[in-house]
Amino acid sequence: GENVEQHPSTLSVQEGDSAVIKCTYSDSASNYFPWYKQELGKRPQLIIDIRSNVGEKKDQRIAVTLNKTAKHFSLHITETQPEDSAVYFCAASIKSGGSNYKLTFGKGTLLTVNP
Amino acid sequence: EAQVTQNPRYLITVTGKKLTVTCSQNMNHEYMSWYRQDPGLGLRQIYYSMNVEVTDKGDVPEGYKVSRKEKRNFPLILESPSPNQTSLYFCASSHHNPGGRMNTEAFFGQGTRLTVV
Numbered sequence: 001g002e003n004v005e006q007h008p009s010t011l012s013v014q015e016g017d018s019a020v021i022k023c024t025y026s027d028s029a030s031n032y033f034p035w036y037k038q039e040l041g042k043r044p045q046l047i048i049d050i051r052s053n054v055g056e057k058k059d060q061r062i063a064v065t066l067n068k069t070a071k072h073f074s075l076h077i078t079e080t081q082p083e084d085s086a087v088y089f090c091a092a093s094i095k096s097g098g099s100n101y102k103l104t105f106g107k108g109t110l111l112t113v114n115p
Numbered sequence: 116e117a118q119v120t121q122n123p124r125y126l127i128t129v130t131g132k133k134l135t136v137t138c139s140q141n142m143n144h145e146y147m148s149w150y151r152q153d154p155g156l157g158l159r160q161i162y163y164s165m166n167v168e169v170t171d172k173g174d175v176p177e178g179y180k181v182s183r184k185e186k187r188n189f190p191l192i193l194e195s196p197s198p199n200q201t202s203l204y205f206c207a208s209s210h211h212n213p214g215g216r217m218n219t220e221a222f223f224g225q226g227t228r229l230t231v232v
Contacts, residue, residue, distance in 0.1 A: 006157075009155075029214075031214060032213050032214065032215075032219055034219075034220070034221070043205065043223040043224065043225050043226055044158070044205070044223050045223070046220050046221070049219075049220065089157060089158060091158075093212075093213035093214045093219075094213075095214065096171065097171075099212075099214065100165060100171070100212060100214070101212050101213040101214030101215075102148070102160055102163055102171075102173060102212075102213060103148070103160065103213040103221060104160065104174070105150075105157050105158040105159070105160075106157055107155065107156060107157035108157045108158075
């Protein structure tokens, strides 16, 4: 079936460095690409999302880029801080019939920001 | 306060004993779904519902049932739980389905940690 691949599975950076997480998807009809952050023991929460009619979106230290031709999108975190340490999930809307879509998640990236 | 509420938060049960995990949202969302989270496998969708009385299978539906009799509630039913259903379960809701043009942010419940022995 249609899926979402996410890399890397773990990422360790020094405080102040940048972090990049990449995802690829297979469904050319996908039109919505959110990123979720899950802190230890907590629920996933949306941090940024992008739609297929936009190539890039930025919110303070976080940005997402989308390449529809290559079917990949990336999360960029600049000036990382220890509180950025968490598991990050990418997701893509996958067409499931007619006008129905479902959200398929990548397997997650454990980001550790070392002080 | 806008929220998605799951109950129970923690549950230990025995193989074969039917159980239900409840999910309720107070945001008048149309779209609701259930996920299970396992180490190294991320979030996998079990079932989803586009609206009242409309449900469909996700990626891992075997061994689960759902119902959507009211807009706010979307219970997950395990008729005969087995140890391989030991997992962390999340319910989520959004105004519209993920392919919609707007209001597609998914809000997650706090999770239910299920252990089947």
